[in-house]
Amino acid sequence: MIQIYAGGVKCALFVLLPLSVEVLLGQEADIARQPDQKWHRLVSVEGGFTVEMPSEPQKETQDNKTVAGIVQTTRYSLKLDGGNTWFNATFFDVSPDAPAATPEQRLDAVRDQLSAGGYVLKSETKVSMGTHPGRDWSHESKERSIRTRLFLVGNRFHRLTIYTNDKSTSTQADIKRFLDSLTLTDAAGKM
DSSP: OEEEEETTEEEEEOOOTTOOHHHHHTOOGGGGOOTTOOOEEEEETTTTEEEEESSOOEEEEEEEEETTEEEEEEEEEEEEGGGTEEEEEEEEEOOTTSOOOOHHHHHHHHHHHHHHTTOEEEEEEEEEETTEEEEEEEEEOSSOEEEEEEEEETTEEEEEEEEEOTTOOOOHHHHHHHHHTOEEOGGGGGO
16 A cells, blocks of 8 residues: 555555556646655746746736836746746836835835735735845635745845645645745846
8 A cells, every 4th residue: 555645635545557556646746746746947037036947938028008118128927827826926026206215115016916906814924035135925815825935135125935725736845945046146246
């Protein structure tokens, strides 16, 4: 007998070869993903950072209208589990027309935007990367949970976000690995 964990549930299996674990459990192979699985290392030269994701993300750049003017946002996103899990690494610069604010006020403003979008703030922790201030938040709605880690480096925000729901197969280890993988490159300090 072999014991495995599938979607957080301990299952006992009797070894019946050549049937696969997926056939026996009636679930897709995503549950067999191991924490030491080789992830894709994204290097964003223009963004000044690196981050790891379970596979290669898609890049999207868009202009967003804000009260301080147009802000260009670049996002690298990866959807898994038929859209039930969504990894995002985003960077954007504070608009030169934005009102004067402290780094803490800018970080709080981003948090408040998420909360205004129908998500309830469940936890908030002040974090830092070297001398750069940041925040780690958990938000929830009826449909999904969001975990965000955000850093302000000069006038540039670096935001990692993972969206999950009850059908997501990503583990807490996956979420931690993603959030902990962010590193700043030399370009990040030259803004």
